[in-house]
Amino acid sequence: xxxxxxxxxxxxxxxxxxxxxxxxxxxxxxxxxxxxxxxxxxxxxxxxxxxxxxxxxxxxxxxxxxxxxxxxxxxxxxxxxxxxxxxxxxxxxxxxxxxxxxxxxxxxxxxxxxxxxxxxxxxxxxxxxxxxxxxxxxxxxxxxxxxxxxxxxxxxxxxxxxxxxxxxxxxxxxxxxxxxxxxxxxxxxxxxxxxxxxxxxxxxxxxxxxxxxxxxxxxxxxxxxxxxxxxxxxxxxxxxxxxxxxxxxxxxxxxxx
Numbered sequence: 714x715x716x717x718x719x720x721x722x723x724x725x726x727x728x729x730x731x732x733x734x735x736x737x738x739x740x741x742x743x744x745x746x747x748x749x750x751x752x753x754x755x756x757x758x759x760x761x762x763x764x765x766x767x768x769x770x771x772x773x774x775x776x777x778x779x780x781x782x783x784x785x786x787x788x789x790x791x792x793x794x795x796x797x798x799x800x801x802x803x804x805x806x807x808x809x810x811x812x813x814x815x816x817x818x819x820x821x822x823x824x825x826x827x828x829x830x831x832x833x834x835x836x837x838x839x840x841x842x843x844x845x846x847x848x849x850x851x852x853x854x855x856x857x858x859x860x861x862x863x864x865x866x867x868x869x870x871x872x873x874x875x876x877x878x879x880x881x882x883x884x885x886x887x888x889x890x891x892x893x894x895x896x897x898x899x900x901x902x903x904x905x906x907x908x909x910x911x912x913x914x915x916x917x918x919x920x921x922x923x924x925x926x927x928x929x930x931x932x933x934x935x936x937x938x939x940x941x942x943x944x945x946x947x948x949x950x951x952x953x954x955x956x957x958x959x960x961x962x963x964x965x966x967x968x969x970x
Contacts, residue, residue, distance in 0.1 A: 745877035
């Protein structure tokens, strides 16, 4: 996720958007809307374009695990981009459907010559975040422990945690996000209602912008996420304006199984 180019090309724009926040005073964690129904056994598929060129595909799959929801994300480069910089990533996250609190986040990264695995565990009883990472190319490992608040999300669960909020235009909200051995504050600006056309259909949507005082996206461009303006709040489109071009991620398919 630290390699911005790889993240966007692979289709993991949403993850980058949420992990771009800087260190800040930890905000409170607004609980999910009690009436919101988190999807179960659902797969969302996206096409990713760089300027006018196809660049990658991405998927999100949600499945129930008792009181929790398990989210799996995959990202892969295609076409010419795959020849220049092949990407094949997988991310897994588990969060509590009632509180929104994340408990575990895993990643398996293959980006160019880079090979990395990672596990982040959130121990709320002891207010600790435990990070374990291994570079499969060099064999080096990283272990880190840091403090966390009573509840936090992560860069994957955070995508669907945002969907559980009311998303009312003009009503921004903030939340703590655990990422890479630290806790950062993310502000979501709920900006406007717009119509969005995707391969999966045309959606009335709510445009939301993640903002930060610093971080990987600071001074490099802007990112917007469009959630469907209905009870589901599906993430239907993401667009990033960066110094090296525009990246767009559009929903192509919703499958339930």
